[in-house]
Amino acid sequence: MNHEQSRSLYDRALSVMPGGVNSSVRATRPYPFFVDSGDGGHVVDADGNKYLDFVMGYGPLLLGHDLPKQVQSAIQQRASEGPMYGAPTEVEVELAEFVSRHVPSVEMTRFVNSGTEATVSAVRLARGYTGREKIVVMQCGYHGAQESTLVEGKGDDTSPSSPGIPSSFAEHTLTVPFNDKAAVHSVFEEHGDDIAAVLTEPILGNYGIVHPVEGFHETLRDVTEEHGALLIFDEVITGFRVGGLKCAQGKFDIDPDITTFGKIVGGGFPVGAIGGKAEIIEQFTPAGDVFQSGTFSGHPVTMAAGLETLRYAAEHDVYDHVNTLGEQLRAGLTDIVADQAPEYTVAGTDSMFKVLFTREGPDDQTGHCEAGCKQRPDCPRYEYCPKNGSDVKQTETERWERLFWPAMKEQGIFLTANQFESQFICNAHTEEDIEKALDAYKEAL
Numbered sequence: 001m002n003h004e005q006s007r008s009l010y011d012r013a014l015s016v017m018p019g020g021v022n023s024s025v026r027a028t029r030p031y032p033f034f035v036d037s038g039d040g041g042h043v044v045d046a047d048g049n050k051y052l053d054f055v056m057g058y059g060p061l062l063l064g065h066d067l068p069k070q071v072q073s074a075i076q077q078r079a080s081e082g083p084m085y086g087a088p089t090e091v092e093v094e095l096a097e098f099v100s101r102h103v104p105s106v107e108m109t110r111f112v113n114s115g116t117e118a119t120v121s122a123v124r125l126a127r128g129y130t131g132r133e134k135i136v137v138m139q140c141g142y143h144g145a146q147e148s149t150l151v152e153g154k155g156d157d158t159s160p161s162s163p164g165i166p167s168s169f170a171e172h173t174l175t176v177p178f179n180d181k182a183a184v185h186s187v188f189e190e191h192g193d194d195i196a197a198v199l200t201e202p203i204l205g206n207y208g209i210v211h212p213v214e215g216f217h218e219t220l221r222d223v224t225e226e227h228g229a230l231l232i233f234d235e236v237i238t239g240f241r242v243g244g245l246k247c248a249q250g251k252f253d254i255d256p257d258i259t260t261f262g263k264i265v266g267g268g269f270p271v272g273a274i275g276g277k278a279e280i281i282e283q284f285t286p287a288g289d290v291f292q293s294g295t296f297s298g299h300p301v302t303m304a305a306g307l308e309t310l311r312y313a314a315e316h317d318v319y320d321h322v323n324t325l326g327e328q329l330r331a332g333l334t335d336i337v338a339d340q341a342p343e344y345t346v347a348g349t350d351s352m353f354k355v356l357f358t359r360e361g362p363d364d365q366t367g368h369c370e371a372g373c374k375q376r377p378d379c380p381r382y383e384y385c386p387k388n389g390s391d392v393k394q395t396e397t398e399r400w401e402r403l404f405w406p407a408m409k410e411q412g413i414f415l416t417a418n419q420f421e422s423q424f425i426c427n428a429h430t431e432e433d434i435e436k437a438l439d440a441y442k443e444a445l
């Protein structure tokens with residue numbers, strides 16, 4: 001593969017953009033390929049190389065790169081009528097109605113411009129609503145680039161995970177390991193009266209893919225209710241992907257108080273949203289007192305793209321298609337891993353997948369999950385499958401990033417560039433694409 005154009009573009013980019021990119025995960029080694037265009041389930045780079053794309057914009061592209069006609073024409077019409085106005089538009093109401101109709105816990109929605117903005121606003125809302133200051137997050141959970149959740153450490157011994165964040169932010173953030181019910185109980189025993197909310201992804205999607213163990217979400221729901229705290233599901237990645245239009249909360253049958261959305265709900269344009277029970281969401285200004293505002297919020301082009309994308313998914317068998325391919329891919333990967341690297345873990349559900357380079361596995365593989373770890377206690381892998389972000393951190397991340405990822409790229413397969421972020425199947429992918437991907441894994445693992 002020739003990468004001359006990308007190399008020279010990156011050279012220019014390094015002079016004018018920090019690290020040569022606008023989002024840190026894009027700075028793949030030694031330099032990223034620059035995308036020229038998308039093509040169905042593929043992307044084409046500046047040198048004309050074509051890759052089977054499982055990054056899908058890091059999650060937003062449910063339908064792939066060629067948007068169906070109804071989505072395209074809605075976007076173009078909106079853009080041609082003047083991009084935005086600073087006054088409300090019907091399409092915002094329509095998308096909010098769509099979300100309320102399909103997501104069980106959501107009665108009202110405030111749209112914003114990124115997943116980060118959604119989680120920032122959700123945390124402020126929970127604090128404003130409860131009059132409490134502390135929040136509980138999962139160690140290694142990801143909620144965007146926000147001060148209150150960029151923390152490291154355990155329990156109440158936390159500190160900011162980035163320079164530039166005052167330590168006073170971390171003082172109000174408590175952490176527990178994902179899937180650790182005992183830690184949840186103990187943090188509430190000690191701090192229950194001060195906790196405004198627990199904020200978690202329903203499935204970790206930014207630190208490996210980690211499925212909840214049985215009863216974990218129920219524990220969060222019960223404990224928060226008991227202590228007068230809110231449960232916030234961060235469905236920025238799982239929303240309208242896992243569990244289809246009902247989202248992960250529908251799949252797991254959990255009723256969170258607040259849900260944050262992003263990615264798919266904007267149909268490929270910048271978006272975030274905070275949804276939930278009317279009584280809570282109405283605390284946002286101007287209905288209530290918790291300040292929330294944004295020049296671009298509810299942007300008509302974004303709303304149209306999100307609405308038509310979701311309508312298209314509702315009217316076609318999009319989720320059947322991507323979930324079936326996901327199942328096939330994960331099942332194929334499970335076979336390859338059993339043969340070539342039995343210590344590795346195949347993770348994922350619906351249209352999310354990842355092979356985690358775990359260092360140990362059981363001797364006997366009969367009876368383990370056939371298409372992605374579901375944390376079944378009777379599975380022989382159960383003790384070995386990562387239960388939380390720190391477990392994923394212990395995997396062979398260097399091998400993944402330095403040997404495996406480039407080997408896949410050279411075979412024309414575009415994966416997320418490190419061990420941690422999820423990968424996605426889109427509606428434009430085909431069975432042949434899955435076969436091609438499996439051949440490449442067989443070669444590269």
Ligand SMILES: *Cc1c(COP(=O)(O)O)cnc(C)c1O
Pocket residue numbers: 113114115116117119142143144145201205206234235236237262263271272
């Ligand atoms: C992507 C993501 C975010 C951040 O969204 P941005 O749009 O990148 O700000 C927050 N939470 C989760 C779970 C995400 O996957």
